[in-house]
Structure formats: C-alpha cells, structure tokens
Amino acid sequence: MIKVMEKRKTIREFKDAALSANIMNHVRETIAGIPQLIETASVEIGILQDGSSVYKALDGLVGYHGIMIKAPHYLVMLCEDKDENFIATGHAGEWLSLELTKIDLGSCWLQTASKSDLVKEKLGIQSELVVASILAFGEPKGGARLSRIYDASGDHSASPLTKFGYPYIDASYKDESKSDRLSISEIVYNKTFGNTMSLDEIEQLGFEEVFFYMRFAPSWGNLQPWRFVLQPDRLILAMKRNEVLEAHTGLIDAGIAMLYLDSAMKSKGFSGEWTVGKIECAENAGIPEDHWIAGCYRF
Numbered sequence: 001m002i003k004v005m006e007k008r009k010t011i012r013e014f015k016d017a018a019l020s021a022n023i024m025n026h027v028r029e030t031i032a033g034i035p036q037l038i039e040t041a042s043v044e045i046g047i048l049q050d051g052s053s054v055y056k057a058l059d060g061l062v063g064y065h066g067i068m069i070k071a072p073h074y075l076v077m078l079c080e081d082k083d084e085n086f087i088a089t090g091h092a093g094e095w096l097s098l099e100l101t102k103i104d105l106g107s108c109w110l111q112t113a114s115k116s117d118l119v120k121e122k123l124g125i126q127s128e129l130v131v132a133s134i135l136a137f138g139e140p141k142g143g144a145r146l147s148r149i150y151d152a153s154g155d156h157s158a159s160p161l162t163k164f165g166y167p168y169i170d171a172s173y174k175d176e177s178k179s180d181r182l183s184i185s186e187i188v189y190n191k192t193f194g195n196t197m198s199l200d201e202i203e204q205l206g207f208e209e210v211f212f213y214m215r216f217a218p219s220w221g222n223l224q225p226w227r228f229v230l231q232p233d234r235l236i237l238a239m240k241r242n243e244v245l246e247a248h249t250g251l252i253d254a255g256i257a258m259l260y261l262d263s264a265m266k267s268k269g270f271s272g273e274w275t276v277g278k279i280e281c282a283e284n285a286g287i288p289e290d291h292w293i294a295g296c297y298r299f
Contacts, residue, residue, distance in 0.1 A: 002213045002267045004098050005260060010218060011106025012064060014071040014138035023103070024049070024073075027137075030099045031075075034092045037258060038276050041079070041088035044129060045096070048074040051138070057122040062112045062134065065221070069108050071136035078129035084277050086113070086248050087294065089132040090255025094218070097135065098259075106140035109133055109218070113248035133252060182224050184211045189229045192286040193238060197230070205230070210264040217260035219253045220245060226257040229285045234298045235261065235272075236282040238291040254294035261297060272299030 019027075024047070031045050048054045051072040059068040077093055079085035097107040112119050116131040125131070188211055190197045202208045207230070219225060225240040239254050258274050265272055274295050275281055281296035 001098065001263045004101050005213050005216045005263065008098055008101040008216070008218075009106075010064075010108050011136075011140045012069055012108055013141040014069075014106065014136065015141050016072060017139065018049075018051075018072045019105075019138060023105075026103070027100070030096065034095055037088045037091040037255065037274060038084050041082070041085045041276075043085065043089050043092045043132070044078040044127075045092065046076050046078075048076055048123070048134075051136075054123065058110075058119065058134075061118060061122065062115055063110055064108055069110060069136040071108070072138040073136075074110075075135040075137060076123070076125070077132045077135065078125075078127055079132045081130045083251055086132055086251035087255040087258070087276055090252035091259045092255075093133060093135055093252070094256040094259050097137075100137055104139070105137055107135050107137040109135060109220075109252070111220075111246070111249060114246045132248065180222065181215045184208065184215065187211065187215070187224070187227055189227065191229065191231055192284075193227065193229055193288060193291070194286070202230075206268070206270075210261070210268055210270070213264040213267075214257070214260045217257050219256065220249045223253075225250065225253060227291065228261075229282070229287070231285070234281065234296045236285050236287070236296050237261070237294040238282070238285075238287045239294050241290050241292060250292075251294075258295065258297075265297070265299070270299055272297050 027047065051074060054074050055068060055070045063069060075096065077089050079089050093109065100107050110133060112131045112134050119131045120127065184202060185196055185199060188197050188202060189195050190201065199208065202211065223242065225242065227238045227240070229236040229238065237254065237257060239250055242250060262274065274297050276295040278296065279293045282293045287293055
C-alpha cells in the first residue's frame, strides 16, 4: 500500500472514454470492501456512470478549487451531518482513490458539502443525507506516471537518504506534486505540541518511514494541516484550523491523514487503531487553540 500512496496524485484531466464494464464491476466490488474507520459512522457511496450529464449539472456549482472537473465517471459520497461521519468519508474515499491508483485510474476530490442540497437537486438524489464529497475518476489523460522512487535495478549503493532508513530510494527522484511537502520534523512533536524532534530521534523510535509515507497524504490546496504528537502509547492527530475553508474540508482531510498514518504504521509492522474525536486522549498534549484534535492512534 505504501508504494501506492507514493504513486497516487490528484488528476484533473481525464480521457473522455467510459471505462469498460469489467473495470466498473471491479469498482463496485471495491466499494463493497471498504474498511470501516468508525463503527458508528457509515458512508454511502454510489457510482454516477454518466459523467457528461454530471459535469453539465454541476459545472459552476462545485469542484476542485471551485472548478468542476470533467471526468467519465464520478463517485458520490453521502453521510449524516456529523463530524465523525465526514472524517469517515475522507478515510473511505481516499481508500478508494488508492485502490483506483492500483489499476492506473486517476481521481480528484470535489468539494460539495456546503452546497449539498443544490447538488442533490441537480443530480436527482432523494436522500436526507449530506453529499459530503464527490470523487471524479477515470483514465488519466496522457497516461499515468509510474513512480521512480524505488531503484529496482540499482546497485544498492548509498544515497543521501540512506541515513533516513531508505537505502533503495533514488536520490535523484523529484516529482513536482511532492516537492513542496513539509519535512518529517515539521509535522511530528515529542510528547507535547511544539516540542520538535530531530530525524535521528524519530529514526531511533522506528517511525521515520511511517512519517515519510504519511506526508504523501493529499489535503485541500496541499495545505498539509496535520500535526502529530508522539507519546509513549499513542500518536495524537491535531489539525490546523482554517477559517477560510468550510469545516467539512478539514474533517475530510483528517480522515485521509488517518488512512495514510494507519497504512504506513501497519506496513512497518506496528499494530494500532484510531480513536476518533475523543479529545480526552490528548488532554496532556498541549494542543493550541488554532488546532483541533481529530483523534488518537493507540499502539
């Protein structure tokens, strides 16, 4: 999964051609297998097959940075208007995005929650639930770019990244979409918020690769609002508040961050699970007022 996390990127231009019946059946089966983040929070996901009609109905109403993305198909995600349900939507939708990436399909998150009633009216959706988000998907125009971060044919020689625990990473690798990521030390704190950790300290605890891959989590506008406080038995996820964005956007970003952190932890042999929205789990972490507590990952 971590290689897929590195490969995945937001696609904004898709080929017009509809996907084959076999691929669409695979997508339906994949939706049925989405893992649950929170037992009490359900997310309903449906396929909007006629992408052209969806685009015409929603153009000028919703989109990515306000611009509607034209795609052959869309996934609509509905949930109850509760914080934990929007977090679960982010987790579920991004899990689907990663599964689509595995078969070389691209995807793009579209903001819809603040205009849910209008979206339902335009699409003829009869539901009391909120349209939390829509995911455009299809075959990327120009073809998918496969990652070059792993040097499969290299001589295992040392690179500047070897000391971080990545002996086979191609040091010459550079991807524009990933080049402005925050460093690991900028997103991880030791015991209390703001108490920075060196890469050596993070490496000694065995978490350097976990956070290396967690940093690939997409977020609205690539704002990377997530910060982690590392304590002896847990990781606390704090999200930076943004008064400009609608609250639902931050909640969805939190769910995406939870997916990437959990996937990276498990890929490195750590076991754990998220407790979502329980602020008491972070009462001694010194989280400032300009951040909110999304949950705690206990291991």
